[in-house]
Amino acid sequence: MMTGRHTMEQHRHTVEGTDPGLFVEVHEPATDAGLRPVLLIHGFSSSTKLNWVDSGWITTLQDAGRRVITVDLPGHGRSHSPEDLDSYTPSRIRADLLQIVTDAGARPLRDGDPSTGLDVIGYSLGSRLAWEFGATQPDLVHRIVLGGPSSADPLAAFDLVAAQRHLADGTPIEDASTAGLLKMAQMLPSNNLFAMLSLIEAIKGEPFDPAEAAPHMPLLLVAGEKDERASTMPELASIAGKRGGMVETLVIPGRTHTNVITSRAFKEAAVEFLGV
Amino acid sequence: MAEISFPLPDLGEGLIEATVLDWLVEPGQQVERNQPIVELETTKSALELPSPQAGKVVRIHGAPGDTINVGEPLIVFEVPDDTAGIVGTVPKDEAPKRRVRLSAVLDED
Numbered sequence: 235m236m237t238g239r240h241t242m243e244q245h246r247h248t249v250e251g252t253d254p255g256l257f258v259e260v261h262e263p264a265t266d267a268g269l270r271p272v273l274l275i276h277g278f279s280s281s282t283k284l285n286w287v288d289s290g291w292i293t294t295l296q297d298a299g300r301r302v303i304t305v306d307l308p309g310h311g312r313s314h315s316p317e318d319l320d321s322y323t324p325s326r327i328r329a330d331l332l333q334i335v336t337d338a339g340a341r342p343l344r345d346g347d348p349s350t351g352l353d354v355i356g357y358s359l360g361s362r363l364a365w366e367f368g369a370t371q372p373d374l375v376h377r378i379v380l381g382g383p384s385s386a387d388p389l390a391a392f393d394l395v396a397a398q399r400h401l402a403d404g405t406p407i408e409d410a411s412t413a414g415l416l417k418m419a420q421m422l423p424s425n426n427l428f429a430m431l432s433l434i435e436a437i438k439g440e441p442f443d444p445a446e447a448a449p450h451m452p453l454l455l456v457a458g459e460k461d462e463r464a465s466t467m468p469e470l471a472s473i474a475g476k477r478g479g480m481v482e483t484l485v486i487p488g489r490t491h492t493n494v495i496t497s498r499a500f501k502e503a504a505v506e507f508l509g510v
Numbered sequence: 511m512a513e514i515s516f517p518l519p520d521l522g523e524g525l526i527e528a529t530v531l532d533w534l535v536e537p538g539q540q541v542e543r544n545q546p547i548v549e550l551e552t553t554k555s556a557l558e559l560p561s562p563q564a565g566k567v568v569r570i571h572g573a574p575g576d577t578i579n580v581g582e583p584l585i586v587f588e589v590p591d592d593t594a595g596i597v598g599t600v601p602k603d604e605a606p607k608r609r610v611r612l613s614a615v616l617d618e619d
Contacts, residue, residue, distance in 0.1 A: 280555070290546050290558035421554055423523070493531055493556040496549040 254321040255314025256330055257282075257306040260338050261292050267299025270351045270376055271340050272508060273331065274304050275367075277358030277382070278389060278433070279418045279425055281311030285357055289495045298505045300353075303338045305331065307359075309429020322429070322436035328367050335374075342373045351376035353508045357495060358382045358463070359389065362442045365470075368449030379454045379504045382491050385466040385473070388415065390441035392434045401427075448473050452480040454507040456500050458489030482507065515586045516562050518578045525552045527579045530572040534558070535585075539567050547585060565589040 259282065260271075272295055276285035282304040286292055295302050306313035308321050320326055335352055343351035352374050356364030361380035368375040393412040399405045400416065407413040419430035453474050457464030471481045486497045494500055518528060531549040535541050546558040548570075565587035572578045 284555045284557075288555065288557040293546075489531075493549075493551045496531060496551075496556040496558055498532070498534070498549075 252316055252318055252321060254308045254316050254330060257312035258334050259304045261296060261302040263296040263299045263301060265299050269300060269348050270353055271301045271303050272353045272355060273335055274302060275356040275360030275363050277360050279422060279430055282306050283311060294501045303335055305334055309426050309433055315426040315429035319432055319436050322433040324363060324437060324440045327363060331367060343376055353377050355379040355504060365444060365449060366447060368451055369447035372450055375451055377452045377508050378449060379507060381456050382461055382464050382494060383455055383467055383470055384463045385444050385469040387442035388463060389434050389437045394435060444470055444473050448477045450477055450479045455483045457485060458491060458494035459485050459487050461491040461494060463491050511588050512591050513568055513586050513588055514563060515583050517581045518584045520580055521552060523554060527577050528552045529577045530574050532574055533570055535567050537567050537569060541567060563587050
């Protein structure tokens with residue numbers, strides 16, 4: 235169903251320490267619009283396939299003439315599940331993403347050259363990573379679209395001890411958010427449960443603090459009307475707005491945190507927002 | 511003209527049903543093969559289903575919010591008679607493109 239060529243690779247270019255074996259694909263459009271590449275960052279316990287391919291995002295972006303870079307997060311999709319905790323820390327993931335987009339041809343922004351820089355679309359946990367990536371890479375990132383974003387960090391609040399006890403002997407998990415996230419992590423046989431828990435543990439060591447470093451480039455925040463996790467979206471918009479960045483928000487009627495991803499309105503808004 | 515009905519396909523991962531989020535096509539509309547036709551939600555994710563067939567949409571089953579079981583009718587297409595009966599497109603009977611020139615080999619004798 236790809237309309238253009240695409241290349242895939244197990245990412246081999248290590249930033250530091252062990253090779254996390256991240257699975258990277260570059261999806262070329264049939265007709266290139268001449269704009270900078272778009273990096274897609276999927277959510278927790280999802281994958282490039284589930285979050286971006288099956289939902290129709292890759293073809294939508296390719297049809298808009300965009301070159302798309304996808305990467306499976308460590309322990310997700312076709313990426314490896316490293317044993318060292320360091321490979322799962324948000325800061326290490328951001329460093330790996332920077333190396334990946336550089337290897338895929340993204341170049342620092344240059345005034346008047348629309349092929350330079352990088353656009354980023356993140357979803358859920360991917361939105362958190364995109365927010366931080368934009369905040370730390372102002373010379374590279376042009377615009378960001380955040381789907382299902384939250385100023386809180388449900389993964390950092392995850393009760394790891396209760397989850398491990400539940401997995402060992404079935405003791406019920408009291409915290410509803412923890413129980414829900416664990417169920418999500420167990421649902422996909424393609425995702426390694428040990429790696430999901432390692433990711434959570436690493437995130438607990440580096441919880442999301444949107445005010446600590448906020449992106450200054452234009453942002454589009456999108457959430458379903460029924461997305462409880464994204465009820466804090468206005469807070470994110472306010473933090474970025476105070477830093478002087480242009481912020482747009484879009485609420486999709488009737489949609490939840492899970493099913494906003496296929497929304498036409500979401501895709502069309504993203505393509506338009508990034509098409510400058 | 512003939513009608514071809516397509517059921518909700520096996521979505522893998524042991525899924526037995528899906529909920530319709532939104533139809534992207536409507537009866538009377540001409541669609542291409544692989545064009546997204548419907549947004550569905552399963553217990554694991556939301557996805558777009560590509561059209562298994564080129565043709566005119568006759569009927570769609572399930573309004574937004576309705577649950578459809580794998581194997582139950584999802585969409586019906588109207589197609590020319592000569593393409594009915596098989597899933598997918600059928601190669602047309604076209605004149606062979608390769609021309610073979612028959613030339614007599616003259617007996618030198």
